[in-house]
Amino acid sequence: MDHASENRAPEAKKSNVKEDRHFVTALARGLDVLSSFRSGEKLLGNQELAERTKLPKSTVSRLTYTLTKLGYLQYVDEVGKYRLGTASLALGSAMLSKxxxxxxxxxxxxxxxxxxxxxxxxxxxxxxxxxxxxxxxxxxxxxxxxxxxxxxxxxxxxxxxxxxxxxxxxxxxxxxxxxxxxxxxxxxxxxxxxxxxxxxxxxxxxxxxxxxxxxxxxxxxxxxxxxxxxxxxxxxxxxxxxxxxxxxxxxxxxxxxxxxxxxxxxx
Incomplete structure (x- = not known):
């Protein structure tokens, strides 16, 4: 397990949450994408996100599109990658302020x-x-x-x-x-x-x-x-x-x- 991968945890895939009728898989996957961004990392592409979340790249593309529309990600056209958007930063700041x-x-x-x-x-x-x-x-x-x-x-x-x-x-x-x-x-x-x-x-x-x-x-x-x-x-x-x-x-x-x-x- 390398330094990058040891901090990831595809828990939703291996736990019994799939059997929980209240569990929203799409939401969990979207949060997995957001949590792939780590301290010191500003930009990640769909391929990198797919590797970290263990999700198909096509699924990740749909998730990043949705998260961008909602303001949780921001697309940087010059490099074709994403950074955390203001909605994500606001959530983190709100948590720390409490x-x-x-x-x-x-x-x-x-x-x-x-x-x-x-x-x-x-x-x-x-x-x-x-x-x-x-x-x-x-x-x-x-x-x-x-x-x-x-x-x-x-x-x-x-x-x-x-x-x-x-x-x-x-x-x-x-x-x-x-x-x-x-x-x-x-x-x-x-x-x-x-x-x-x-x-x-x-x-x-x-x-x-x-x-x-x-x-x-x-x-x-x-x-x-x-x-x-x-x-x-x-x-x-x-x-x-x-x-x-x-x-x-x-x-x-x-x-x-x-x-x-x-x-x-x-x-």
């Missing part, structure tokens, strides 16, 4: 980023990915370059594993089943990493990913459910292995990360 906890958390996240000379991020689950909804970097030159809107895989990253540890067993099992269906070959290694992280969460209070997602990235994370009962959020701290060691993360950063999350729980 996350008041971002404003509360930002100064504490920045303080931890400066202390650790790394990146501290807040994320929410979207299918088999975690999406960054807030991001703070230290002024150090070498940090991860992931911005708000970036997607990372749920089962390979500390942020995603913390979410899996915090959610219900029913939801966790459903997510992991979809991960298994998506990549049968790598599933045994993925499963072992997740199970190890779940045990870590019980014993040391955080989940880790030391080279599991990318070989040169170390990270730890803690998840929590805000006091207002909204969706589970995860906070991670990480960076390149040559600037932030696992020992430093566990010995120095973890107590501060746990204190940060405790503040947010009580916010």
């Amino acid at each position: 996350l008041d906890i971002r404003q509360f958390a930002r100064p504490y996240m920045q303080e931890l980023a400066d202390f650790s000379h790394s990146t501290v991020s807040m994320g929410m689950r979207d299918r088999l990915s975690m999406i960054y909804v807030e991001n703070c970097r230290s002024q150090a030159a070498l940090t991860l370059r992931l911005d708000v809107g970036a997607r990372i895989p749920i089962a390979l990253t500390a942020m995603g594993r913390a979410y899996l540890a915090e959610t219900t067993s029913a939801e966790r099992n459903e997510i992991l089943e979809r991960v298994r269906e998506y990549d049968e070959t790598k599933w045994p290694a993925i499963r072992d990493g997740v199970m190890r992280s779940l045990e870590e969460y019980k014993t040391i209070g955080c989940c880790t990913s030391f080279g599991d997602w990318q070989p040169d990235v170390n990270a730890i994370a803690v998840a929590f459910r805000p006091a207002n009962g909204s969706s589970i959020l995860s906070i991670n701290c990480g960076g390149p292995v040559y600037t932030i060691s696992r020992e430093f993360l566990l010995d120095e950063v973890k107590p501060r990360l746990l204190e940060l999350v405790d503040r947010l729980k009580r916010a």
Whole structure:
């Protein structure tokens, strides 16, 4: 599974939603097209969208035509590709504006980023990915370059594993089943990493990913459910292995990360 494909999840195709008479397949496919756009990518063509959604190109062409008419996509004639339209951007902005906890958390996240000379991020689950909804970097030159809107895989990253540890067993099992269906070959290694992280969460209070997602990235994370009962959020701290060691993360950063999350729980 390469970096581009590991964050995609054709869940609607492999779950039992087809058997649900209330499930609107066309709508799901349209949303799949929109979610194919990732942080840092501005333009995608029908062929690229077809590859990412695993849908026939003819189907994708009809979907992009409709989404363009509705303002969710904008066609760039010069290159024959699409960018997200204002309707899509408005939806994302509206969602972020409702996350008041971002404003509360930002100064504490920045303080931890400066202390650790790394990146501290807040994320929410979207299918088999975690999406960054807030991001703070230290002024150090070498940090991860992931911005708000970036997607990372749920089962390979500390942020995603913390979410899996915090959610219900029913939801966790459903997510992991979809991960298994998506990549049968790598599933045994993925499963072992997740199970190890779940045990870590019980014993040391955080989940880790030391080279599991990318070989040169170390990270730890803690998840929590805000006091207002909204969706589970995860906070991670990480960076390149040559600037932030696992020992430093566990010995120095973890107590501060746990204190940060405790503040947010009580916010």
